Amino acid sequence: MKNNSKLRSWLDDLNLDHPLVIAGPCSAETESQVLQIAHDLKNSDVSIFRAGIWKPRTRPGNFEGVGSIGLKWLQKVKKETGLLITTEVANANHVKIALDHDVDVLWIGARSTVSPFIVQEIADALQNTDKIVLLKNPVNPDLSLWYGGIERLYSANIKKLGVIHRGFSTYSKTKFRNNPEWQIPIELQNKFPDLPLICDPSHICGRRDIIEETSQKALDLNFDGLMIETHNDPDNAWSDASQQITPKTLIKLMKDLVIRKESVHERSFIKELENLRIKIDDADSQILDILGIRMKVSDEIGKIKKKQNVAILQSERWKNILKKMISDGKQRGLSEDFILKIFKAIHQESINHQEKILKN
């Protein structure tokens, strides 16, 4: 991507001495709800007021947004508070209506980014716009799909671009609603260093108690801003109730976050270090996974040895394993001494497992 240093300019133009904050409810529900939240956020670090008016829901039959009437409420927010306004657009018709209502920032949701057809349709509708456009990551952890979205928007001559990291869907349950997979936004940041990168801890966490630590993590990783769902009565919100926080909590959270201001030199050093540490953490967890798998296989072997009444230790096989590991290890730059230590420990753990099985 050429000329991408321009992409940053909209963020620089905001002249902030702190990370960008976008806040407001998941969904616009009523005019008074929208205005109340906006007024509560007016004299804070929040620059952009968000509210979804067309709500993509996973299952039909839930509240699916108030529709374009909500844009009139957002216009009122802008007039009464001076905040910039943003909403999600998911097709060309949404784009047209949002532009007609002079919405300052349009964001593309995670369920849209997965579809090149939809992203292209939105990019075409936005062609040459001077509005700010923010692209969320796709729901699935596919970096090239995210790149593809950026490239489509950039090719439509949209100059004020940014991206939002909102985590990735997983089938297995984690403490997050959408797993952050920090390595992915960091890789994107390395590829497009001038593209403003915003974290949406609300959709990553899905629960309000871990939003602050997740926001801090994002700032530590040099994200440029945060988008946090904020509601006057979170428990009774019409969508995403468990992850929204009150304006008061948001203002406290913004005060408590530690913002590290590094020099450009330190910034790139820290970025690189963090990036490598994430890789190390990832590798360590893979080592543990694989050791777990190995011990399970070893248990299975223990069970069949017990059935057949075979001795645990078969020294010929063990000698062969070691020889192969030492030679394979060398090819990976691992010393003989290290391989011996590590495989002796693994072997001992296997023996302990199998002994337990034989005794039972």
Ligand code: PEP
């Ligand atoms: C939202 O921001 O309310 C939203 C629907 O987000 P996402 O596209 O990240 O699910």
Ligand code: MN
């Ligand atoms: Mn939401």
